[in-house]
Amino acid sequence: MQHKKAMLTQGYTIVEVMVFLAVAGLMFVLAATFISGKQSKAEFKQGINAVNTQVQQVISDVSNGYYPPKQSFSCSSTGAPNLQTTTPNEQGANADCVFLGKVIQFSDQQAGMTAPDPAAYSIFTVVGNQFKDKTTLTPPTNFAQAQPTVAYTSTRSNVNLTESKRLEWSIEVTKMYDANQSGNPSVGAVGFFSSFSGTISGSGSQTVSAVAIPSSKLNLPESKMVRWIDDRPGGLDNAAANAPNPKIILCLKGGVNDYGTLTIGGSDDPNSSGQRLSTSIQISATPIGACLP
Secondary structure (H helix, E strand, C coil), X not given: CHHHHHHHHCCCCHHHHHHHHHHHHHHXXXXXXXXXXXXXXXXXXXXXXXXXXXXXXXXXXXXXXCCCCHHHEXXXXXXXXXXXXXXXXXXXXXXXXXXXXXXXXXXCECCCCCCCCCCEEEEEEEEEECCCECCCCECCCCHHHHCCEECCCECCECCCCCEEEECCCCXXXXXXXXXXXXXXXXXXXXXXXXCCCCCCCCCCCCCEEEEECCCCCCCCEHHHHHHHHHHCHXXXXXXHHHCCCCCEEEEEECCCCCEEEEEECCCCCCCCCCCCCCEEEEEECCCCHHHCC
16 A cells, blocks of 8 residues: 555656656747748738739729829929919819829838838829920820929929838838849839820720839939939830830748749730739749849
8 A cells, every 4th residue: 555655646757847848848939930930921921912902003093093183283384294282273273284104112212211111112193294285285195295293392393192101011122123124124113104095194994004114223212213204204215115015023021931022014925915014923932033132
């Protein structure tokens, strides 16, 4: 009986307790790492879907002619458009000007920032002349004739219709390039513009084209990108002619082993005129294609 009682009251040794705690701790760390990894990947997928939705919304806005109310500012044209804040105008008071499209600048240095932010991006509204000749009411047929002006505080505007955005879930832009051009040239901004057939931004759905903004780059102060469009309207014509079907690849990075791309427009055939402005996303545990550093 004494032998049995001794066996019943015998506990674990210190070594056994330490082994148990070590195994339990290891299992906890593995479980926490697994859950954290799953959460990180879910957040990255959610974030890349969010920026995809935003790009699609910009394309839809330009296609459907959805812009801020024209009554909130005046726009006159004695050459290039001149935008000024004003009391509400009657409908049609800005007959000299039309909305041409929108430009998205990624990883920029927005107003008030002391340095560029890889998670920041801006959506600019671009205005142009409705007529290249107001006497004959002849509409423009290219950007040089429309003389695009960004609705942003600059030499030709004190109207700022810029939307400042941020990528969600700590996603950052690491690179942006045109995959349909030799050498995959890097860019920092892409524009979506209505066609120049008839009135540029009249009622109804418009044909929308993408233009890789030349000379743009990531980490560019937004004021510099604005000045480039304002001062070099012919540059957009050259970009549209030289790269008529851009395939913009936006390289994105989240947490550890969270990489992805957002493809905007373009098909694998640079001469294709099919679904030019479709978007698609790809997610990987390693950098994808030309996104490699």
